[in-house]
Amino acid sequence: MYGLGLETRGFNRRTPIVMEEKQRNQYVPQAIEAKWQKIWEEKEIFKAPNPGEDSFDPNKPKFYILDMFPYPSGAGLHVGHPEGYTATDILARFKRMQGYNVLHPMGWDSFGLPAEQYAIQTGTHPAVTTSKNIQGFKKQLKSLGFSYDWSREIATTDPRYYHWTQWIFTRLFDMGLAYQAEVPVWWCPALGTVLANEEVIDGRSERGDHPCERKPLKQWMLKITAYADRLLEDLEELDWPESVKAMQRSWIGRSEGAEVRFRLADRPEEELAVFTTRPDTLFGATYMVLAPEHPLVNEITTPEQREEVAAYQREAATKTDLARTELNKDKTGVFTGAYALNPVFPEDDPRARIPIWIADYVLMGYGTGAIMAVPGGDERDFDFALQYGLKILQVVDGGERPKDPKEAEKKGFVRRVERDGEILECFVGKGVAVHSSNAEISLDGLPTDEAKAKMTQWLESKGLGQAKVTYRLRDWLFSRQRYWGEPFPILHLQDGTIKRVRDEDLPVTLPEMDDFKPSGTFAPPLSKAKDWLETVDPETGKPALRETNTMPQWAGSCWYYLRFMDPHNDKEAWSKEAEQYWGPVDLYVGGAEHAVLHLLYARFWHKVLYDLGLVHTKEPFQKLFNQGMVLSHAYKDSRGALVPVDMAEERGNKFYHKETGEELERIVAKMSKSLKNVENPDDVIRNWGADTMRLYEMFMGPLEASCPWNPDDLPGVHRFLGRVWRLFVPEGKENPPPLRPHLANPGTPDPELEKALHRCIAKVGQDLEGMRFNTAISAMMVFVNEATKRVDQLERTQAERFLLLLAPFAPHLAEELWERLGHTESLAYEPWPSYDPALLVDEEVEIAVQVLGKVRARIKIPKDAEKEFVLSKAKEAVKSQLEGKTLRKEIYVPGRLVNLVAT
RNA sequence: GCGAGAGUGGCGGAACGGCAGACGCGGCGGACUUAAAAUCCGCUCCCGGUUACGGGGUGGGGGUUCGACUCCCCCCUCUCGCACCA
Structure with a gap:
């Protein structure tokens, strides 16, 4: 059994010397590790029986400990993967020894873009690449001795798995939670696909960093917004890092307020709805702003303003969201020529007539795409009003805000600007309503929260608006124009209707294809698989076309934790019995990069499944833990440029550039190929x-x-x-x-x-x-x-x-x-x-003796010595320190210290 | 700008409000060895002093407390997330 893995290559100083180990009986891990991995595998030591199986012991408590399963990339494991995996493995082994039935599975999130990109480049089918990568990953994971129950291994690309991914989609479809819509989506010409908002950063694709553009296309959407409130509320009961909860909360972005409908001056038939979180400031609304894309813009714009408005609209359309937000200091906009009527004033009151502008600081995608502008109570409106000389009124005072205006400004409660000899203020906090009354309603003197409620009530009674909740969360764009993803189980009939594939006809498997090149049009690759595309509706016998979009990579990872509970079930996605026993996941460990999307999507699907009675808990992952990142070193020269690891050498405690001899600073950086600081787990295992x-x-x-x-x-x-x-x-x-x-x-x-x-x-x-x-x-x-x-x-x-x-x-x-x-x-x-x-406490303990909080001596005392005895010993020990001082106080913390307060 | 988190030796990091620096790396000294490696033992926060010991010390400044790395307030730096969300 000795002699395995002995390398005859040269040793560097990182390599332990293993010469003559035979003679010396030294610790040679290479000689024992493969042996035990083989025994664990052959004896199925870590196989976790399911309820109903012979070896299942129902008296044991369960523990389901799950890693975020990896995408099996061609590059293999890096040293970051095993960090979380080792932690969960240690806990899994610990829990087994504590008598738990431990469910600790591993699988593959194997759909995804790289395999398809590779196929386009080389013609190798993604299934081949994927299978090869999985083998590599599995071998690496096994070489680390992880105690996974490999009999439960699953891959999202396996038709036996995505059968049930499709099945869950059909449930969503039946519930009306999956729908098609024409939406502006990110189209990436280089990748030949549409991407989700979250896959585009600053107008460029997250993968590959290619430029992207907005295109309106018919897409599948999932109505996650219907679950927004529950996704928000149920965060409370989860044992998750606060940071992740905070990120999910802000992603959902719930805000309470009111919808207010403004009539348009001179156009009594038209109304303009806005959303506001501050209905109490309605008396301060001095103008309105529409997003440049707002459908009403063209209708209301007056002939004189038409040209200017159109120009502004064109400019806004070419700007990315980034460009629109980057200039967030300089507000721009154009007057439409139209006016609205502020409903709190009588129609003939000159204050009622407020101008309508368009500006790109108002986004079409949020609320109604239109706002009432209250420059005295909103910084953005304030900036805009200053820019274009619009009226600014004060409608909130007092509250948190210091009385003295100068003081208030200094502490950041208000901004004050002088314009034409007039002091103008913007105060965004809560306070007390002022200058807010008409013949029917007065908010004056009311604290903000009460004023909001009163105004909302008044608007409702007058039919002018109502309380409303708005979310930042959008419905989930669920389709991709790719080959390597789950096909949608959807048929398009000739009459234009769509129907889902029957349960008994699932799965809809991916067709074999040789040509993976993007078509260059918006048509997905599957539209080229003619034999597959053209089918018949089994219920009517009429011709039908299959849906050619595929699902995003998130789909498979939305429910894999459930499949692990019953991975070989070919009758159903999982058995009730298995889910009742194993669910929920007790501990889920993975990187913080999945803080929002994966975890939010999985929670959403889980709640849908809960509503269908298919799972018994409201939440999938009881405890979540984010492991940190494994970083590496790199060097920086005096100009701040990064220097790769192989260009630096250490002399003494300092670092120098190998070629220039310049002194370098060692810094901590992410591992990257360019810095040559990527560590490979295989090397570590081979050497150590x-x-x-x-x-x-x-x-x-x-x-x-x-x-x-x-x-x-x-x-x-x-x-x-x-x-x-x-x-x-x-x-x-x-x-x-x-x-x-x-x-x-x-x-x-x-x-x-x-x-x-x-x-x-x-x-x-x-x-x-x-x-x-x-x-x-x-x-x-x-x-x-x-x-x-x-x-x-x-x-x-x-x-x-x-x-x-x-x-x-x-x-x-x-x-x-x-x-x-x-x-x-x-x-x-x-x-x-x-x-x-x-046995944890010694018979005799050493404690510190402090005088005025400074340690002056240490004494040994029996562990349960009387206080008086300890104090007298203590005083004896620091006698010289106490001389000439008066003892004011004596503090004794048993087993720890004595503090004598003497002055 | 908002939200979350973090700043401790040469390095990674320990410390229920109670002896700051556990453990490891590196460094220094010693044992073993012809020698080296490996191994074992000891020392290693900084300043002064041969030791005893004294003084300083957890990003900076205040505060609470007999006592603060730990709690509170202000500030600085870094990391992550969000970012005109009405």
């Missing part, structure tokens, strides 16, 4: 072993923090594992000699070591519950350092218990030593060791 890799990933720092990968730190954790090895295995040439003889049988535990072990058990257990892997490892190092100093005193049962603690972290090493101790079964299901709290 999987257990070292796992341990290092966890020892870098807290899981949630991002920190730099530093290869120089690898020897540290590797040395630790070597020390563990030597606690069990004597140096020597014997073969087999694999165990220190005194460990063969139980002996008398050394009491000090026993205490140290109990402290270790307690700390590791608590840290695992709190996901503090780095400090758990540190606790084990402390114990091993202790044990190394008295190797011969380490007794068999102590050694065993320690191995069990180590097992979740370094499972190969632990299994190997467990076997050498004479065990024939895997330790994967051994009970987690327990500790005696009484």
